[in-house]
């Protein structure tokens with residue numbers, strides 16, 4: 001038996017008035033996800049343990065059975081693992097766009113890869129601290145690495161959580177490292193103003209030290225593969241000793257290389273016992289707050305990923321779990337820590353016939369602790 005875990009980031013949502021009080025998922029009525037619900041068993045899972053922020057880092061670790069209470073050190077360090085960046089402390093570093101003290105865009109006006117890469121290079125060569133380095137990841141995402149230890153790592157905020165707000169109250173405060181981060185942010189405004197960049201400031205967040213995760217093969221007795229567009233999931237995979245498979249032409253947005261991602265998944269299933277396919281686009285349009293775009297993104301994912309795979313997989317030999325990591329309600333434009341719907345297709349059925357937030361609550365698997373999902377997938 002092979003195991004396929006499909007994670008469409010941020011798929012779950014709230015009811016939206018303009019959709020007749022239906023969620024984007026319910027309104028989209030996706031044929032292939034509904035097929036999975038009809039042919040499988042459903043439930044809802046808590047992917048954010050109490051006391052944690054509803055980040056994709058926490059939610060995806062939970063889905064893969066890595067308890068954030070024991071192993072979480074920050075998002076920056078996980079992405080640094082993916083990128084092979086060395087150092088003592090790592091912050092996720094966004095290229096953002098701010099105007100008159102307000103966080104206008106967490107994605108630096110959707111800055112593309114080549115422009116962002118150049119911005120990180122310029123930041124690197126202009127920086128006067130020899131213990132600070134900048135590294136570009138995907139699109140607006142990068143890492144600020146510190147090659148020297150600090151006693152205290154300040155509290156920081158994800159920029160996608162404070163869009164439209166004055167950012168001053170969210171700046172790192174207290175201690176020498178907070179002071180340094182503030183200085184670098186201010187300095188970055190000058191550096192980025194000198195090049196033609198649609199981003200105009202850096203925003204470091206979720207810092208910490210290198211993590212040690214339990215190994216996938218030891219935990220589940222299977223060789224695992226991770227396919228994702230973003231360094232966060234690649235880092236989770238790498239830290240768990242999974243094979244991380246890169247797919248060319250991906251954008252971590254709705255215009256991504258769906259075909260490449262789906263084909264890589266089919267190939268990986270030939271050589272691995274378990275494959276995780278995480279995609280980012282649906283979450284991004286949730287952060288943009290675009291209802292119609294989210295409905296479209298769901299339908300695109302349904303056809304180009306779920307439908308494409310269902311047509312080509314040996315369904316008797318493959319167990320599939322479909323689960324978003326967390327809801328990203330378009331109304332809020334950020335994540336919430338609520339339970340997410342999930343389905344497992346392995347030949348057993350319940351009477352849920354549509355994959356929606358509400359319907360899955362009636363599913364046979366009921367409400368489950370997200371940390372048990374892999375165990376449930378492998379045991380039913």
Ligand SMILES: O=C(O)[C@@H](CO)OP(=O)(O)O
Nearest residue numbers: 009055056057141160283
């Ligand atoms: O990578 C990020 O910065 C965010 C937004 O793009 O991703 P997520 O919402 O999945 O945490």
